[in-house]
Amino acid sequence: MSSPLVVAALQLQTLGFNPSRLEFYFKNAHARGAKIIVFGEYVLNHFFKELASMPQSMVKEQSDKHLKLLKTYAQEYDMTIIAPIVIYKKDGFVKTIARINSAGIYYYEQQILIPYAHWDEQSFFVNKIEALKSPMIFSLDGFKIMVMAGYEMHFPPFWDYVRAKKIDLVILPTSSTFGSHNRWREIIKTQAFLYETYILRVNRLGEYSDKDVKWRFYGDSMLVRPDGEVEMMLEDKESMLVEEIDKKVIKLHKKEWKFEQALSIRKELK
């Protein structure tokens, strides 16, 4: 069985053009054995409502600059980096999550975007609305990992995929705000328990002022175990989480609760 995998979550606010703090965190994570490091949503770029007030070339330059730097870090520290990033295509901005390692950069275009009047990513970005495709899945040191965009966590097809592909770790970059702490905590703990997987949720920090309303992004980044318990949680300050995930813990949970086994001996519900 694989050795434990050390994972890191960077809880930051938007970096703007200044990524100088990253060097410190990457060095530290590397020294602690981390093989993968994850950013929250809208850390490399500004919050999407702010992007509307920026020249397109500025947003593009910001993304290019950060991706170039992260590629260097991925090589220097031999790490996989998961970073939500806005890229520009000919029709407009696309909300993606980049997986960066020494071999290259791979993008996952978020499939379901928030469509609410007060938070309308679906209208702002040009991500296609089409039949659902496979999420971003990859293997690292014997662990099967799936990347799920924060909002996509609410949709069962992605979780069915977690079960079908026997995912060991779900990476969940988010930009949760207002008073949603408890709802997110409870959903993440429940999904980890039901789908027998670790979940690493990485939420951004910072504020956005919309007329009279202040949107405060509250952190609460956490690693949740397959038994639904929180292994480690950050509070609402800039910080980094570095923890181990272990296949033995997943195996034990599956052995005790037998969810996967119970389904495997029955036909699917039509």
Add this chain to the structure above:
Amino acid sequence: MTNESFEEKIANAKSIMEKLMKQDISLEDSVKLYEEGIKNIQEASIILEEAKAKIKIIEQNSIKDEA
């Protein structure tokens, strides 16, 4: 276009980049600075292109003189 030299425009763009790298800069200020920086780079680029064109003309003239 302002009357600054190529070197001055490049120096302005560099100084703007340093300001953009500050941690506490507001988004509004960073957009203004970015636009100013781009303007400086574009103007410096025009000066450079003009200088290249002048060199080309001088070179062509000197070839004619030699011939």
